[in-house]
Amino acid sequence: MAMAVNCATSSSLLLTKPSNKPSSTSLKKTPFLGFSLPAASKPSFQLNRVSKICCQEKTALVPAGQQWMFDDITGPDVWNKTWYPKAADHINTDKPWYIVDATDKILGRLASTIAIHIRGKNLATYTPSVDMGAFVIVVNAEKVAVSGKKRTQKLYRRHSGRPGGMTVETFDQLQKRIPERIIEHAVRGMLPKGRLGRSLFTHLKVYTGPDHPHEAQKPVELPIRDKRIQKQT
């Protein structure tokens, strides 16, 4: 991205990146074309063409080079209908898989980044009602770190429902018993609670130890933007 910033600052407006073709399908799943403006274009002279933009009384002077934007009235109205994903935009098999090594990473910060990627909040196509997020694999879950005295003082509680059925254990004890549950508990608290949240949670795969059975999905390294996620030694 630093390279792109340099290009833009040096050559300003006239820089056209390759994906800026007007008729390209920039969304890889469903075509996202069509500027639909009912243009009553009266070709006055070569340079400026007048077209009436809907809902406005004044006509707009549009230079001839940009008339193509207002000529095409076929297709969906891109500028007045907010994009909503179709079924082809969130097929589970096409979603990216990320992998992250939890060794010496601060628990909460790691869980926050994971939750953001699982929910899809880092995407332009984010929709709260649709699962657009990616899959995340966490390895070395037993080596996750916490700061301060949380290792002996952080309590995990659960209640069986019956009176007197509360069990309390410390971070340490839970890590010895079921290390995956620590990260799962943290991420589940950060995902939305509801039907969609529960199905999002199934996109998280946590493993103790360095290997995982998902080599076929070719997971990519999870991009972490938090600078304080690595434990300061």
Added chain:
Amino acid sequence: MTRIKRGYIARRRRTKIRLFASSFRGAHSRLTRTITQQKIRALVSSHRDRDKQKRNFRRLWITRINAVIRERGVSYSYSKLIHDLYKRQLVLNRKILAQIAISNRNCLYMISNEIRNEVGWKEYTGII
């Protein structure tokens, strides 16, 4: 007083209401008393949600723009983008920005670079 039967007056009124609730689920489209209640609730919801719709969509656009803008740099965010837009007096609204962000992400990056380097540009053109 002569005896007056009510006849079909009530039935005519209720058919209209039944037509409204004809696509509801289960008893809500079959039982008369339930139908009247559900029609009232449906209309109330639609009235209330027409106002909420405006709020919800704006939230969605802001979230989408934020998601795309944060990819741009470590400390660049939606709030800074909006501040820059206002400084440059660019009146693009969030709906359009969000649609640009989805369909043509590089275009949004170009816009944000332009307005971000406004001070730099002014110095540049001042030198020439």
